[in-house]
Amino acid sequence: MTQIGAMIGTKLRIVRNQVASIRDESYLKVSVVSVAAALLWIGAFVTFYWGFGTLQAFLLDPQTGAALSDIVMARLLSVFALALFFMLTFSNVLISFSTLYRAREVVYLVQAPIPYRTFFLARFAECIWFSSWATAFLGSPLMLAYGMRTSASPGFYVASFAFYLPYVTIPAALGCCITMVLARVFPKVPRGGLVGAAAIAVLFLFLLARNQFNASRLADSTSDQIANAVTAMAQTQSSFLPSYWAAHGVLLSAQARYADAFFYFLLLLANALMALLVATVIAERLFYKGWSDLWGNEQRGTREAGRGLLAKIDRLLSPLREPTRSLVIKDIKLFWRDPAQWSQFVIFFGVMALYVANLGNTSSNFDRPEFRAFVICLNIGACTLILASLTSRFVFPMVSLEGRRFWVLGLAPITLRQIVWQKFALSVATCATFSLGVAFLSCIKLELSPIPFFMSIYSVVLATLGLSGLAVGLGSLYPNFEEDNPARIVSGMGGTLNFLLSMAYITTLVGVQSTVMMMDALELYRSERAYWISLIGALTFVSFVSALVVTVPMKLGLRNLDRAEY
């Protein structure tokens, strides 16, 4: 057997053993995860199918009968392909760092007589798999919906499948190259320089994205809106972009222009192989030096006591009583020092910033009461959805992340109740900082009147409490103390259940209040009194539901931890 075959074959056997071990899992767990995955896929398909259909109906010129939707939908696919390219490049930078440098088996593989080129190729296959399976899962309903809506030829589906692997290979190779260069450079550059460079890069990306959104500013007439959107998306049509080759090739196959589509396939494949070759050469030259520097850098983990931002937070929290203060500081430090945690948090923060920045994008349509009420409901939905994503990804794993270190807490003269409620309080305080910030800014930008303003803020406050309680409670009810990777903790049964219940909760929260606001906007209330009764009733109901969402999971979680043995 070849060395690369042995490495990849071993990984496949591990996957096979993991799949086989599903038989030992509880039926409830397997059912919840399977049903959630199926619902997610079906939900995505229905959304895309409905979205494309709406677009087709909206962009049909009633006078000429011309379907402008073909142009816009094709451009949308290009935008999707380009966004995917950037996402995959970014995720490959993170994944390749852990796969090439941080995974436990790397030490074993590096000491073995394996050429670095071979080692890299085997690990690269893992990077591709980890970075692209989720996009394939969520991209497939998009392509299927597009194909069905446009009555694409059968070749479209084959092409979508065939173009995928060469397409994801390019950002994967690019991501690996960036990581290997950074790993070589990182230990030699002072920390201040790195932080500065990262800040400039983030600012540049933010401005780039903001300009894109500004270019697609809403206009008062439909024709202006279409023109704006098509102009904004024109930058994705550069023939030098791999996303253009992939999107254009797939679209040509939809029109049964297979020879032209095959040209773009070969173009993509040639570039993918070239990118892989370049990455392999870089791996041969830089991997070992970077790996050796990273592991040999003795001062890497030095944190001078009393200095830096974390020390300031430490001092800021001095009014808190012990042991709460120590627990909070510990959680903040562990979070801040884990690149996998804060790098994803930065993405969330970026999405929130873009959302608020884009709220200035208004049109005269906003003056119509029903449209305005609809936008207010959507704003509450967006704020709580961001919050649900935050709590599902970052708060749910908090208890599990104590992991095999639980003995430290278990031995201390503190109760489990103190530990779990501290995590709840930390979650509320942190999430409220961001969610209330977004809620206030968005309400100000939308120039809301007092009642919708209050309802928006009140909803976000309730959601912060409810979603934190749900995440901490279910995190305690379904802890995974064997896993140190928060992303894997979240993808388990407890994490899936938490996400589904969070969605159900915010749907209830937003739905009840939206009903009142929409009915008021459509003037369906017979009197002022009826409106106020509905409003107070809605607020009382969501407050009651939120109280249940906090107390029930927290109680169940605490009971479970109390029964557990460490």
Place this chain on the structure above:
Amino acid sequence: MIVTENLVKRFGTKIAVNDLSLQIEEGEFFCFLGPNGAGKTTTIKMLTGLIRPTSGRASLHGIDIQEDPIKTKSMLGYIPDTPFLYDKLTGREFMRFVAGLYNIDEATVRTEGEELLEMFEIQAVGDQLIENYSHGMRQKLSFASCFMHDPKVVVVDEPWVGLDPKNIHFVKNFLKEKTKNGLTVFMSTHSLSVIEDVADRIGIIYGGKLLHVGTLDEILALAENPGSLEDVFLQITQDQEQ
């Protein structure tokens, strides 16, 4: 003082600890000896309150561990065989964290915490993240943090893994010296030479049952032919296997 009365722990049908009754006096250095899977770690976990006994009771200085866990934990120190610590904290930050859990004031952390770090020779790496520590350094940090709150009882589970001979010598003497000031030590180990050096009394456990308890001389006297503790241990366990 540690007292266990008819302590039993079952895992399903398997009895890990069976009717264990012990009394370890204040200031005593008690060593717990037994082959792998004999029930040593399970006993330790029950003594530290990390797991609940199926039946029976364990108490520290007259206080039941299950009835008043906060009070017993505040006088207990524990050093596990594998020191899983918070990798993203520095050694010094971990000491401060533990001090916070035990409500120790800042001034004490600065003086006694630093003294302990120096004593266990990890002061120089106190500002490095624990993820960069060797196994031995982690073990030394466990020891240092364990003594931050001046425990009355210390439970130690096979502490020698990863420690160099100099450190083993130091830890051995450190614990022995502490017992002179009233500290009770319950130590599980396979290092027979260490037991011979420090133990006031030895307990031998096999298959969850406590077979013998006594001083080194009393245990040595159990052998048919006089020999070392190793000879006695091998003979006792062999007899049980047969």
